Amino acid sequence: MTMVYEDHGDEISDVPMRRIRFSVNGQKKIAEVEPRLLLAHLIRRGLGLTGTHMGCDTTNCGACTVLVDGRPVKSCTMLAVQADGREISTVEGLATASELHPLQEGFKEEHGLQCGFCTPGMMMAAKALLDENPDPSEEDVRWALSGNLCRCTGYQNIVKSVLWAADKLREEG
Amino acid sequence: MYPSRFRYEAPRSLDEAIATLRDGGDYAKVLAGGQSLVPLMKLRFASPELVVDINNVPGLDYHRADPDGTLRIGALCRHADLERSVLLKAAQPTMAAAAPVIADPIVRTRGTLVGSLCHADPQGDWASVVLALGGSVVAQGPRGRRTIPMAGFVTGPFENVLEPDEVAVEAVIPPATGTRAGGYLKLERRVGDFATVGVAVALDISGGTVTSAGIALTGVGGSTIAATDAARALAGQPLTAQSIEMAAGLAAEAARPRTDHRGSADYKRHMVHTFVTRILRRAGGSGVDGTGVAGTAERAA
Numbered sequence: 001m002t003m004v005y006e007d008h009g010d011e012i013s014d015v016p017m018r019r020i021r022f023s024v025n026g027q028k029k030i031a032e033v034e035p036r037l038l039l040a041h042l043i044r045r046g047l048g049l050t051g052t053h054m055g056c057d058t059t060n061c062g063a064c065t066v067l068v069d070g071r072p073v074k075s076c077t078m079l080a081v082q083a084d085g086r087e088i089s090t091v092e093g094l095a096t097a098s099e100l101h102p103l104q105e106g107f108k109e110e111h112g113l114q115c116g117f118c119t120p121g122m123m124m125a126a127k128a129l130l131d132e133n134p135d136p137s138e139e140d141v142r143w144a145l146s147g148n149l150c151r152c153t154g155y156q157n158i159v160k161s162v163l164w165a166a167d168k169l170r171e172e173g
Numbered sequence: 174m175y176p177s178r179f180r181y182e183a184p185r186s187l188d189e190a191i192a193t194l195r196d197g198g199d200y201a202k203v204l205a206g207g208q209s210l211v212p213l214m215k216l217r218f219a220s221p222e223l224v225v226d227i228n229n230v231p232g233l234d235y236h237r238a239d240p241d242g243t244l245r246i247g248a249l250c251r252h253a254d255l256e257r258s259v260l261l262k263a264a265q266p267t268m269a270a271a272a273p274v275i276a277d278p279i280v281r282t283r284g285t286l287v288g289s290l291c292h293a294d295p296q297g298d299w300a301s302v303v304l305a306l307g308g309s310v311v312a313q314g315p316r317g318r319r320t321i322p323m324a325g326f327v328t329g330p331f332e333n334v335l336e337p338d339e340v341a342v343e344a345v346i347p348p349a350t351g352t353r354a355g356g357y358l359k360l361e362r363r364v365g366d367f368a369t370v371g372v373a374v375a376l377d378i379s380g381g382t383v384t385s386a387g388i389a390l391t392g393v394g395g396s397t398i399a400a401t402d403a404a405r406a407l408a409g410q411p412l413t414a415q416s417i418e419m420a421a422g423l424a425a426e427a428a429r430p431r432t433d434h435r436g437s438a439d440y441k442r443h444m445v446h447t448f449v450t451r452i453l454r455r456a457g458g459s460g461v462d463g464t465g466v467a468g469t470a471e472r473a474a
Contacts (some may be wrong), residue, residue, distance in 0.1 A: 008178065035181030035224065057174050059212050060365060061277055071282045077211045081181055082226060102309050125279060146364035160196030
């Protein structure tokens with residue numbers, strides 16, 4: 001993997017680089033990163049996984065939400081170097097080659113998106129909720145998604161989509 | 174956006190972290206949850222030359238009660254840990270009420286209480302809670318440990334009394350002198366916004382009498398405000414309609430709100446009065462019979 005950084009005229013030897021090991025969607029990776037690289041940039045530019053979106057870049061919108069060791073994190077607000085030794089899950093890890101994840105099916109069935117920009121973050125925040133609480137109430141879902149902004153849907157169908165997925169996952173056992 | 178260039182160290186022990194800070198010169202920052210520091214660095218409001226990431230230091234993610242009831246919250250205890258805490262629900266209604274209204278659920282999985290105190294944002298919620306509870310911050314450096322009362326920990330907006338080579342290792346809440354009651358109420362425009370108004374009330378009630386009281390205010394002044402006169406009006410007597418009204422009025426007087434996009438000064442002052450009254454009425458209804466006020470964690474604040 002090659003990362004390209006802005007050249008600020010420092011001596012090349014003064015640019016601190018760190019080698020990190022981590023996994024993304026179950027695949028083991030090694031990366032060489034400058035400490036100031038954000039996790040979102042490692043995922044999007046380094047790994048080419050552009051399903052993780054950058055929205056506000058200020059820790060508000062939640063579009064860049066990924067799971068780090070199973071817990072939801074805004075990847076614009078974590079340094080890539082901190083992923084050393086961690087397991088990262090992104091929206092690309094939800095579906096298999098042949099099947100959508102129940103969350104993805106739910107968003108399709110219940111029309112949980114319009115422009116789709118917030119959707120990857122919504123799905124990852126929802127996944128963290130369902131992993132912890134397989135039978136959430138509507139209020140639980142609204143609460144869990146309250147750090148993710150959507151400017152299209154008014155949230156109604158997103159909440160329905162997550163509840164749909166919860167039902168499906170429970171049926172599948 | 175991304176931060177300016179810095180050197181990064183991720184020590185595996187506190188001693189190593191402190192040694193790294195000591196050798197790192199004046200412009201080093203400790204990184205815990207990073208939910209305030211990383212945004213500041215991205216905006217270039219902070220450009221530390223050295224970042225010491227303490228996330229790999231074992232044994233700092235605790236929150237626990239000593240046998241005497243003293244609560245200790247470690248530097249890597251996340252807001253989400255406190256939100257889910259059975260201990261806080263049972264024993265510490267003010268903190269239990271505050272934990273679910275810090276930032277948003279995703280920020281809460283990373284951010285820490287101790288980091289929030291160190292960040293010293295005048296609009297931080299935990300500062301009011303810890304101030305109302307008479308808590309302290311424990312700092313560890315090359316010269317050993319020292320305990321700094323919250324009332325003297327913050328020296329100004331985003332400034333605290335930590336030495337460059339000290340790490341804040343835990344927050345300490347003193348034990349109750351009776352049954353704990355109280356709560357934290359936060360008015361916010363939406364989840365994740367700073368408080369338009371936040372009110373922390375911490376009471377100890379014994380035999381129907383308030384044995385100690387603390388009230389602190391968020392978002393209604395240039396810094397966290399300790400409403401000491403309001404708290405004094407409650408101590409040493411039972412909670413009555415009169416004492417509640419007196420405390421709410423004094424707390425509203427202690428507020429120094431400014432009119433801004435979140436609301437007018439009058440409105441904010443009025444909300445201080447309303448929140449103090451609301452928390453105290455609940456405490457009067459249940460704290461006196463020994464059950465505390467665990468129900469003040471209003472979800473839709």
